Amino acid sequence: MATVIIGGGIIGASTAYYLTNDTSVHKSQPVHVIESSSQPFSAASGYAGGFLARDWFSSATAALGALSFDLHKKLAEEHGGAEKWGYMESIALNLDVSEHAKRRGGSRGDDWLRVGTSRADAASKSHEAQISPLDSAPAWLTKQQYGHVEVISNPGTVAQVDPRRLCEFLKDITIERGVRWHAPVRVLSVRKDSETNAIEGVVVLNSESQTESFIPCKNIVICAGPWTQSVFEALFPSSSLRLRVSPLAGYSLVIRSPRHSLVQEQQTYQGRSHAIFTTHPRDCGFSPELFSRHGGEIYIAGLNSSTIPLPSQAEESKEIMDREKIQDLKRVAVRLMGKLTEGHNESSADVPNEDDLEVLREGLCFRPVTDTGRPIVSRVPDNALGSGLKSDTSAPGRERGGVFIATGHGPWGISQSLGTGRVMADLVDGIKPSVNIDALQL
Numbered sequence: 001m002a003t004v005i006i007g008g009g010i011i012g013a014s015t016a017y018y019l020t021n022d023t024s025v026h027k028s029q030p031v032h033v034i035e036s037s038s039q040p041f042s043a044a045s046g047y048a049g050g051f052l053a054r055d056w057f058s059s060a061t062a063a064l065g066a067l068s069f070d071l072h073k074k075l076a077e078e079h080g081g082a083e084k085w086g087y088m089e090s091i092a093l094n095l096d097v098s099e100h101a102k103r104r105g106g107s108r109g110d111d112w113l114r115v116g117t118s119r120a121d122a123a124s125k126s127h128e129a130q131i132s133p134l135d136s137a138p139a140w141l142t143k144q145q146y147g148h149v150e151v152i153s154n155p156g157t158v159a160q161v162d163p164r165r166l167c168e169f170l171k172d173i174t175i176e177r178g179v180r181w182h183a184p185v186r187v188l189s190v191r192k193d194s195e196t197n198a199i200e201g202v203v204v205l206n207s208e209s210q211t212e213s214f215i216p217c218k219n220i221v222i223c224a225g226p227w228t229q230s231v232f233e234a235l236f237p238s239s240s241l242r243l244r245v246s247p248l249a250g251y252s253l254v255i256r257s258p259r260h261s262l263v264q265e266q267q268t269y270q271g272r273s274h275a276i277f278t279t280h281p282r283d284c285g286f287s288p289e290l291f292s293r294h295g296g297e298i299y300i301a302g303l304n305s306s307t308i309p310l311p312s313q314a315e316e317s318k319e320i321m322d323r324e325k326i327q328d329l330k331r332v333a334v335r336l337m338g339k340l341t342e343g344h345n346e347s348s349a350d351v352p353n354e355d356d357l358e359v360l361r362e363g364l365c366f367r368p369v370t371d372t373g374r375p376i377v378s379r380v381p382d383n384a385l386g387s388g389l390k391s392d393t394s395a396p397g398r399e400r401g402g403v404f405i406a407t408g409h410g411p412w413g414i415s416q417s418l419g420t421g422r423v424m425a426d427l428v429d430g431i432k433p434s435v436n437i438d439a440l441q442l
């Protein structure tokens, strides 16, 4: 029986992958992905940093996070992820510039994001503390007065991908397996069988050709990121269920530095990435995070806003970028990665670094954030749909049918994507999820 996935970001792509994977006995049943944007991956999944962690999560998502991290590693090993989507092992560092080095205390899960501190506060506390001078940091990080770094990850527990290239890989491989991706298309309504009240299919509209068509299906998975609440409301207007998913905007830059190259990446750092988290410079008002990514690129983000309204289409984000915010982020990039001015050293704190960085891409995108801080990975009970729809509880596997939701991964959607796709496929197939997701159910 067919499954329609609404939202073609990393969660939708991962779900399509595991619905058609050898791990599912129903893998040959039809799967459709409905994506409203004309350009693929123009939302957060295409503009995220791509940092992956195994054990930086609160207890509610710890099992899902670990499963997902292991699936990322496995997928990369099986499909040449190092080349295809820049999968690399990483080392996470906290950069501190206070005169006296101190260890961080912190909160786990997404709390750091909600209280506006650094992601480093979520790091597993099980690593051996190693506070070192900046010499142990990568050469692309400019020396800072009083700067020292603390390694905040254990070997093999953090990694890096280029999320857009990973999404493209997932899209291509699912197309090879027969999944149909429809874009720019939106779902207008759900049609039900008048006798059994079971889902019969969805009516969709192609916004380019303005043509309507019908896709038969029994299962609907909604994973439209920060748009999930509005998609759900449009399809189930009589439901009183409120998902409470809101958008948290984030600016980012992809940068090239003369102090980082493919050769350094391969030879000096042996193909490893560095993830650097800091609250420096204090006066910038946010907590920068920097990731070196495959191909000698460096990604910087951390400048967030909860007041920018979510555009109706992901690709419209480009038009609403605030140039001043981009400049603020660029200034911080130069402070952290620019060239030390000739004749000065890191102790000349008042001398600005030279801007010799090349900006390859500017980004603004929206994380889907829930008010509990936990993602929602769940079947929607029939009685919460408010439309009289009924799944066939006596039917096996995907025949049972129903509506499912996977969203609200906040700052961790890339890291937790494959695990989420895997457990969504389990839920649709009507089997016990690969890991316990009780705390993520509606």
Ligand SMILES: Cc1cc2nc3c(=O)[nH]c(=O)nc-3n(C[C@H](O)[C@H](O)[C@H](O)COP(=O)(O)OP(=O)(O)OC[C@H]3O[C@@H](n4cnc5c(N)ncnc54)[C@H](O)[C@@H]3O)c2cc1C
Pocket (backbone or CB within 6 Å): 006, 007, 008, 009, 010, 011, 012, 034, 035, 036, 037, 041, 042, 043, 044, 045, 046, 047, 048, 049, 050, 051, 052, 185, 186, 187, 223, 224, 225, 226, 227, 231, 248, 249, 250, 251, 252, 301, 302, 313, 314, 365, 366, 367, 368, 406, 407, 408, 409, 410, 411, 412, 413, 414, 415, 416
């Ligand atoms: C600046 C920044 C940096 C980040 N860095 C990291 C990181 O390093 N590591 C990490 O793990 N996470 C990171 N994240 C978080 C991560 O990007 C998100 O959690 C993740 O991309 C969410 O994926 P998604 O598929 O749920 O949503 P999205 O990527 O938003 O995809 C949802 C899709 O649904 C589509 N859609 C919307 N409405 C409809 C409709 N009506 N019909 C059909 N389709 C529709 C959208 O066009 C979109 O393509 C970062 C986020 C930001 C903002």
